[in-house]
Amino acid sequence: MKVVETNFTDAKLLEPRLFGDERGFFTESYNKKVLETLGITYSFVQDNVSYSAQAGTIRGLHFQKNPKAQTKLIQVMQGAIYDVIVDLRKDSSTFKQWRGYILSSDNHRQLLVPKGFAHGFCTLVPHTIVMYKVDEYYSAEHDSGVLWNDKELAIPWPVTSPILSDKDRISPLLQEYEDSF
Template sequence: MEIYTTMFDEVFIVETKAFGDHRGYFMESFRVDKLAELGITNSFVQENQSLSVTAGTIRGLHYQLAPKAQAKLVRVLSGEILDVVVDIRRQSPTYGKYIQVLLSEENQQQLYVPEGFAHGFCTLRDNTVVLYKVNEYYSPEHDRGILWNDPDLGIQWPVDTPILSDKDTKHPRLYQADNNF
């Protein structure tokens, strides 16, 4: 495993190595000891998987409030996404800034998103399957979100008319969001 930094010191791209032959490939996609060597020491307690049938589906921007805030380790099993991470830590010099990372079944990269960041993604292919581990259980009372197209964030999504859940159309803008980071 190798780790690459991003604009946010705490957000990492994790690259795993696949060993292939005529049958396909083998890859260690998750090892606690290797991640710890790279500085990721979370104890992941839940794993979530989503299927987005149609390209242009946006999920997010989601986060949970402390004390149930979640760190995530995100990967794509099938298809491709444009993953978006927004710094929502009010005292951070990068508050309100975002990064975008392309994750796909081909590049087999993973994205580590710590607590204090909102997360979302847009599917770029039909039938995209995303898998992510979290270090805190889902808590409906702490579940929050930010409007996917908040003009203050200026996220450049690769789709003009996305497919959204009803919930994701009703999130507040960042400056209105319930946030204890």
């Protein structure tokens, strides 16, 4: 497993080793011992899977407030996404900054998203399946988000007419966000 540092403290790109032959490939997508040797010591408690039938589907920007904040380990099982994280930690030198990464079933990259970040993605191809591990159970009471097209963030999503849930259409602006981290 190779770890690629990002501009954010504790957010990392992970690149698992692939062992390929004429049949295809084998990889360990998660190995707690290996990650611990790399300084990644989260205890994941739940796996989630999302399926998006169409390209141009945006999910996010989501997070859970304290004390139920979640660290997430994101990977694409099928298809490709433009994966975005936004730093919501008020004491961070990168507060309100965002970055986008391409994750796909071809590049096998994973994104470790620590507590204190909003997370969202746009599907780049139809029939995209995203799996993510979380270190805290879902809590409707702590579920929150930031509007995907907030002008303050100015994220250049790779779609002009996205497919959105009703919830994601009406998420609050970043300036309305009440500090939780």
